[in-house]
Amino acid sequence: GEVHHGRVVKGSGYPIRFPFIDLAEVSAGGGTIIWRDEANALKVGPISAGADPGPICYNKGGNKPTITDANLVLGKLGDELIGGNLRLNKEKALQGLSKLGDPFEVSRNALELINLEMARAIRLVTVERGLDPTSFSLIAFGGAGPQHALYLADEIGIKKVVVPPYPGLFSALGLLLADWRFEIRKSFPKDLEKEYKELEKKLLERLKQVDYFIRYADIRYKGQGWELTVQLPSEVNEEIVRKTFEEKHLSTYGFIMKDREIEVVTIRVFAVRKRLIPKISSKFGSDDKPVGRRKVMMEDDWIDADVFVREKLPKGLRIKGPAIIEEYSSTTVIKPEWNAIIDDSIILVRE
Incomplete structure (x- = not known):
């Protein structure tokens, strides 16, 4: 069927009387491809580069710019992922994005488009079903979810965001332990x-x-x-x-x-x-100092942001945005006017 944005509309396929988990899905992940249509309008998705060959910056043969490439050139991602096991090639990402225009402008616009698409999906399962999204907390998971979560929260009016332990493994752990x-x-x-x-x-x-x-x-x-x-x-x-x-x-x-x-x-x-579910908690350290500092595009401007490693942070530490928290399976972007409280889950709250 056609893309139907979570609604039952003509041309969107056939209703099937079979039990499913009620999900409103959108094409919005790190591998989502950025492109231009015949009218030269910038588009994001629904096609994905996947994990292999993946984004251009993975340096594995991918040749189409993606959301991960955009986050990298805007400083929201560092030079490596999965604990240093994957080095990212920023120069190649810039070259790929340059084919669509100014790489920084393309990246900003692409991220804005994908954030609006994800916000639309949240409204679909809240506002359009009689629920007030501002009364809920947003759970950010996946490799790319915590990079975008606060932009969605600001768009919708949500005041609290939760980043669980091992966010990049969240779905896999759920499948194994549910x-x-x-x-x-x-x-x-x-x-x-x-x-x-x-x-x-x-x-x-x-x-x-x-x-x-x-x-x-x-x-x-x-x-x-x-x-x-x-x-x-x-x-x-x-x-x-x-x-x-x-x-x-x-x-x-x-x-x-x-x-x-x-x-x-x-x-x-x-x-x-019931399955026997082991207790899964974050690793904590004793170092409350940032491991570095880099320029990140936030609020339509380049901002100096402290960079932290989640596994090194002590429990109870409060981090004031702008900041970046990196970990093995994901990266959390903390915007200005937001704070992060380090616990088993990272709790992000607006000042």
């Missing part, structure tokens, strides 16, 4: 409590071992074309179902219909098997 979940469902149930228990019994018979169950239901007002999926407690009755559905409907659409009958379209049960 609990197992198994789903079973039934459409148009007649007796909710009875049929929930039957589904739970079937899952237990198949899996032999279950730590706990989670109940969901797809519910709508009669006559509606779309359902809302709500989580229900371990014991349900008609009053609980209606109350839970209407709370979700009010937060999603801004209204409820007291006189309209509701119908449960599908019930779902998840059986959860």
